[in-house]
Amino acid sequence: MTKEDALPIDNAHQTRARVRGLGRNPALPDRLVPRILAHPAASATDVIHRREWSDELFDIIAAHPDGRLRAMLAQAAQVTAEQRVRMVDDPDLQVVFALLEGPYTRRPQPLPVWAYHKLAEHPGLKRMLRFLHPPELSSAAVAAFTDAQDEEIAAWARTSDEPEPMTAERARAIAAADSVWEKANIALEPVLPADVVAALCADPDPKVRTYVSMRPELSEQQRTAIGYQVSTNDRLPRLAWVLEAGGEQLQRCVSSAHPGLRRSAARNKRLTADQIAKLAADDDFPVRLLLCENQEAVPTDLVVRTYLEARVITRSQLLAHPSIVGGDLTRYADSPHWGARALVVLDRHAPAELIDRLSRDEHPGVRSWVAHDARLSQERLLELFEDPETTEAAAANPNLPVEVMEAILEAPIDTGNPPENPTLVLGHTMPSHEPITEI
Template identity: 50%
Template sequence: MRGLARNPGLPPDLLLRVIDHPAVESYHVMARREFTDATFDLLAAHPDARVRVHLAEAEGATPGQRARMLDDPSPEVIKALLVGPYARWWVPLPPEVTGQPPRERVRPVPLSRAEAEEMARDDEDEWQRARAALEPALSTGTVGRLTRDPHPTVRQHVAMRAGLTEAERAAIDYRVEQGDYLAVPDWVLDADGDLLTACVRSAHPGLRRAAAFHRDLTAEHIAILAADDDFPVRLLLCEFQAAVPVDVVVRTHLAGTTINIGDLLWHPALRAADLTGYADDPDPGARALVPLDRRAPAGLIERLSHDADPWVRSAVAGDGRLSAERVLELYADPETTAAASANPHLPVTVMERILAEADHLSGPPRP
């Protein structure tokens, strides 16, 4: 049912039956690479606001399609439209439609010296002290005390203060692990020229991670960060820079374990790249990316549908370049049935049978 929900060949009457079925949530319907205007408009008119919210957040919807929802009566839908799909931050609603610039990071208001000093004295909350450690208004004495703070989070952050030399940062006893959460200092986002380059080349992973957010990285900066030995640096670079080379995006995606690592599959580098070279990659995850290349020949897609790895066969099973005969073979294989259910060449009679056989399924009660 969930495979069927994202099938682009699903007739309108069946689509409405699927989306209202208790075994399907509306986000299952939105998990498709693109929407026809007819399908988008049908879902945009759905009476359930949750369906329209998920449509507004759908990565596969174009900015022009999403702009057609700006007169939606639900404030939640409007909010979802303005925030946009997380995985496609580089394609916001057109400014001429919203009257607003592309979405930017909201920065905290700088603290006064009195506020910063009070926060730095919070012995109960190391995160308060860590935030204070980045405030430019802090006194020299307080900064010195925070460099010796007993909590490593505070020392991590005070070592990211503006104005320190690399030697001064290195003199602070800090260490950064891959899973550590670090703030993004505003001074790094505002840096340019030699200062930005210094952040990109800093020994402090927190400054390099912050630099990955910068809107004006040069090709040299991107190349340096793409080779960084800190995985979060490479991940953030892929998430926030459209000019990252395709192989960096692919390898970062394959190495990732976070719940949203699939968002990288929407990176613009993949949309324009020739991915057929990954068809013989020893990593099945890389071979599974080939169907994202809309120019890959049907013969190659057919070959990958016989791949020894079920992950690869499932990645290909929904591809419209497969023959109808091969789609039915994949549908008959329990390892690829769900994926083949999303193939537009699946006969409508089979789609109807899936719906008929799903009558006994139930999901969580709808609010």
């Protein structure tokens, strides 16, 4: 097979799609990574965050003249702490902050204390302290900064461990002032004078009333009387007292009419099977979402249905749920919902014949999901590669021939008039959903 046979280029749009897909290909050879990072159609974020890094390739990109790329590398999920620590002498402040924030993973490996002390010596760091709050950096970095040689940096870090104490006088002053944010912030303080609680319960702002209505000492009747307002789109705080609840108190939270209590209850690790089942049938979408995000003992159907309904930017994390990773997803092959049919490719035990069948599904979304699956025959893969609707996904298939990968990068493209960069608009994190009852 020649490059010309494998890659008939129809237009620049198709070339760009193939380059984007190639950037996500886990089998992209190391020698092609610098080339794709220099390609005008490539997504550097995809290339850097979706691959494992050899020490040789890491050192090449760590020395790249573009500080933006180096900062991405410093936070890539697959980069090890041993590799990241080799960047502590980087002169670019954005790289320093990337190292201090840490990688975008659930359990990031911290750098050694000496490395954080070294980063604290960057001349631009102190100028930025007044614009930062300690939670904006990794907990390991802040902890290391508390005994940094520079006293200004050490004092900044210690502010996260020494919050201003809440006194009765301070609470009354906040409750009598106009700051909705400050009043909502103190509404869940464990110890508040009764007159402050009463004032917050009667506050004209619904946010303040909603926050104070989630106090542990209130009865269901008292909560209702406060007149709180909670919508599906509202982000509510995690209630420490609910997360620590057990026994009868936890049952009251699970059965509460207040969505805020049920949302925090969904995170509680002491939930019984009956309580999980009750929350799984909750009318409030965030309750079901939080249940899937925090409980392993939820059925596969609930996780799949929640994934299909979700419009949050973290929805893809649901696909790492144990009930998805170890579940039988082949039962969705004939689902009326194309999104459920597409999930069959996540089942490691799905036979190649079924994968091939789904690669011919009537919905292009299903075909695109299947196009990057390694169980496809090379013949079928190249057919999908030629299809404009699936060519991007097929370019991400690890079985794509290397000569085709090279041809993608060599294809002519108009660099003088690239498409406008897509804009990600972040509005509500929990927009309205269309409930899915059957899959």
